[in-house]
Amino acid sequence: xIAGISAADLALLVGGLLAFLLAATGIGRMxxxxxxxxxxxxxxxxxxxxIRSWWIMxxxxxxxxxxxxxxxxxxxAFCSFAALREVMTLQDIRRSDHWAxxxxxxxxxxxxxxxxxxxxxxxxxxxxxxxxxxLIPIIAVLRGDTExxxxxxxxxxxxxxxxxxxxxxxxxxxxxxxxxxxxRNVLLIAFLILVVQTSDVAQxxxxxxxxxxxxxxxxxxxxxxxxxxxxxxxxxLIGVALSWITPFTPWQAGLLSFVIVMLGFLGGxxxxxxxxxxxxxxxxHLIAGHGGMTDRMDSVIFAAPVFFHLVRYGWxxx
Amino acid sequence: xxxxxxxxxxxxxxxxxxxxxAARAIWxxxxxxxxxxxxxxxxTSNGDFVLVWAVLPHRLRQMTRPVAASDYWLKSRxxxxxxxxxxxxxxxxxxxxxxxEDPVMQMAQALDAGDSLILFxxxxxxxxxxxLLPFKSGLYHLARMRPEVDLVPVWxxxxxxxxxxxxxxxxxxxxxxxxxxxxxxxxxxxxxxxLGRAAxxxxxxxxxxxxxxx
Numbered sequence: 001x002i003a004g005i006s007a008a009d010l011a012l013l014v015g016g017l018l019a020f021l022l023a024a025t026g027i028g029r030m031x032x033x034x035x036x037x038x039x040x041x042x043x044x045x046x047x048x049x050x051i052r053s054w055w056i057m058x059x060x061x062x063x064x065x066x067x068x069x070x071x072x073x074x075x076x077a078f079c080s081f082a083a084l085r086e087v088m089t090l091q092d093i094r095r096s097d098h099w100a101x102x103x104x105x106x107x108x109x110x111x112x113x114x115x116x117x118x119x120x121x122x123x124x125x126x127x128x129x130x131x132x133x134x135l136i137p138i139i140a141v142l143r144g145d146t147e148x149x150x151x152x153x154x155x156x157x158x159x160x161x162x163x164x165x166x167x168x169x170x171x172x173x174x175x176x177x178x179x180x181x182x183x184r185n186v187l188l189i190a191f192l193i194l195v196v197q198t199s200d201v202a203q204x205x206x207x208x209x210x211x212x213x214x215x216x217x218x219x220x221x222x223x224x225x226x227x228x229x230x231x232x233x234x235x236x237l238i239g240v241a242l243s244w245i246t247p248f249t250p251w252q253a254g255l256l257s258f259v260i261v262m263l264g265f266l267g268g269x270x271x272x273x274x275x276x277x278x279x280x281x282x283x284x285h286l287i288a289g290h291g292g293m294t295d296r297m298d299s300v301i302f303a304a305p306v307f308f309h310l311v312r313y314g315w316x317x318x
Numbered sequence: 319x320x321x322x323x324x325x326x327x328x329x330x331x332x333x334x335x336x337x338x339x340a341a342r343a344i345w346x347x348x349x350x351x352x353x354x355x356x357x358x359x360x361x362t363s364n365g366d367f368v369l370v371w372a373v374l375p376h377r378l379r380q381m382t383r384p385v386a387a388s389d390y391w392l393k394s395r396x397x398x399x400x401x402x403x404x405x406x407x408x409x410x411x412x413x414x415x416x417x418x419e420d421p422v423m424q425m426a427q428a429l430d431a432g433d434s435l436i437l438f439x440x441x442x443x444x445x446x447x448x449x450l451l452p453f454k455s456g457l458y459h460l461a462r463m464r465p466e467v468d469l470v471p472v473w474x475x476x477x478x479x480x481x482x483x484x485x486x487x488x489x490x491x492x493x494x495x496x497x498x499x500x501x502x503x504x505x506x507x508x509x510x511x512x513l514g515r516a517a518x519x520x521x522x523x524x525x526x527x528x529x530x531x532x
Contacts, residue, residue: 085340085490093491095482101489284492285342 006183010065012245013190017058024051043208049289057287057296065186070117072186073171077113082293083301084109084163086283090274091155096145100136104156108132109164116168119175121318128165133157162301163294169304176308176316181247191239191246191253192260192307196299199235199261200268206230220272223265232261247315256310260303267302271295324403331404332372332379335365339480339493343373346526347499348470350375354429355468355500357382358457360450360520361438362478365488367405369477370436373495383428384436385421387412408435422459429464436472439516445483449524453513461503461512468500471516473523498523 028048036044064075084105093101108128115124137153173188207227215223239257243250271294275283284292312318335341343350359370367384374382388409391401401407408428410421425435437460439453461469473496481488498519503512 081490082340085492088489089476089492093479095485098482098485098489102487105490106487284340286340 009184009187009245013065013187014062017062021051021055021058024054046289051289053287053289069171069174072174072189073113073117076167076171077109079293079297080109080113080164080167081105082286083167083283083297084159086286086292086294087159087163088156090278090280090283091159092148092152094145094147094152096143097140097152097156099143100140100153100156103136103139104132104160108136108160112164112168113171116172116175121172121175124168124172128160132160136160166301166305167297169308170300172308173311175318176312177318178247178311178315179317181315184245187245188311191242192303193300194242195235195239195257195260196264196303198238199231199264200299201231202234203227203231203265206234216269216272219269219276223269223272228265232258232265235261256307259310260307263303263306264299268298270302271298324399327400327404328379331368335368335372338488338490339369339477341369341373341493341495344494344496344527346496346523348468348497350378350497352378352381353434353468354432355434355470356425356429356437356457356460357434357470357472357497358437358439358516358520359472359474360444360524361440361442362444362474363481363483364443365477365481366438366474367436369474369493370472370495371405378434381432382434382436383408385410385425385438389413406433412441422456422463425456425460426463429467439513443483444478449521450517453517455509455513457516458503458509458512461501465503469502469516470500471498471519471523472496473498473520473527475524475527494527496523496527 028044028051031044032048035041039045060075064071067074088101088104112124112127115127136156137149140149140153140156170189170192173192174185176185176188178185203223204227206229207222207224210226210230211222211224213225214221215225215228236254236257239260240250240254243253246253248256271283275281282291283294286292287296290296357370359366367386371379371382371384384405384407386401386405386407386409388411391397391407391409401409408424410424411417411419425437428435437457439457440451441454441456442451444451457469460467474493475496476491476493479489480491480493501516501519507515
């Protein structure tokens with residue numbers, strides 16, 4: 001039980017994901033036969049690329065789950081690393097930022113995840129907002145380059161908060177101590193990720209089917225009100241349906257899903273605004289069909305800390 | 319047996335450079351084919367040829383040798399091992415007075431043996447604001463000596479930020495390596511005209527890479 005996962009829960013999770021992916025792959029194949037036999041329909045090809053990437057992501061998540069708490073923490077540490085690499089690539093970095101960035105990648109990131117692993121809530125909650133916040137500009141100023149100083153240190157701090165601090169609240173869910181829910185915390189991660197990703201996928205599908213009214217034409221032209229409402233309702237429905245794997249009642253699961261969906265949506269908008277400002281479409285090319293790690297994670301990033309704290313205050317005794 | 323240690327070292331270097339840079343090849347003007355080529359690239363960092371090497375398919379990598387300076391790569395035993403055994407570099411002497419071999423002849427011989435080359439025509443690392451330094455004439459002389467060989471422009475984006483001159487530990491940032499269309503020396507083309515055309519091909523590739531607005 002050190003792993004925080006029981007065999008029955010593991011089988012349930014893996015079985016459920018496999019069934020879902022098999023269904024998605026079958027549908028993708030049918031669409032391809034029907035609409036894109038020669039590979040010419042970009043939407044269908046992108047959908048199949050995404051499904052193939054989902055297989056890889058699910059297999060990686062499966063391997064991490066077998067590694068228990070250490071495996072899951074390592075997996076998200078790697079996600080943070082890849083996301084931070086993407087976000088820093090798009091910033092204006094000067095040679096004099098070299099040490100500050102080394103500190104961000106090779107000190108702050110591993111330290112944060114080590115503290116998450118040892119469940120030291122008091123320190124991991126402030127490591128980046130306080131200590132990295134003070135130390136990174138100190139390291140930067142020692143190189144003596146003042147040009148664009150505030151922008152540069154703010155950029156590093158922001159990237160650390162988004163890619164490392166917020167993301168690390170996903171594996172932090174394993175450390176919560178909820179009476180009557182011992183050893184099942186990994187299902188909280190599953191709940192969070194399933195609701196967020198359902199919302200992303202459903203917004204995309206509803207947007208393609210019914211999308212008319214653009215919500216933020218200047219930031220993300222593909223986001224529509226119809227997509228948002230359809231996606232949010234679908235995700236809340238999934239959240240309520242999943243309440244039996246959580247410590248929440250169906251009502252509570254629905255409300256938490258609503259919070260997750262809205263933060264995920266707004267987080268996606270924020271990240272789009274940055275991409276648009278930097279003149280790129282995707283953060284990277286790590287995941288075929290999806291773009292970069294940050295493109296896949298943006299909604300999770302914004303939802304994770306809030307979900308963590310709501311559950312911690314409402315249900316946990318730690 | 320003697321190739322095992324260099325093979326392991328090469329694989330480790332490739333994995334490490336992928337971990338740091340998530341390096342990605344963009345084949346714009348040619349395909350990763352098994353042809354004799356001279357890949358000529360911009361030079362901003364000591365990691366440059368590791369990166370070109372890392373994005374080549376494994377078979378091509380085994381048949382591609384960097385052209386490098388002997389004064390740098392023979393300085394210590396470790397460097398000599400990496401330069402001669404791992405990269406199988408064609409080591410040329412940058413100081414004309416000390417030369418015992420003609421560098422262009424050395425490169426031509428490597429091509430004749432069936433290998434491809436990675437060449438940095440700027441001759442040294444570019445640390446300035448300009449995209450490229452003026453090209454040395456070696457590329458032209460090689461093109462004249464072996465006119466049938468493909469000269470492929472290669473633009474390396476971002477590595478100057480990963481490992482600036484004087485730093486030892488690289489920071490993780492995403493790099494791309496873009497391969498353009500092959501060049502050949504035209505009949506009657508002068509040295510200056512050819513080198514100008516080669517530099518222009520490299521600049522054109524640089525313009526295609528997706529870079530954040532400053």
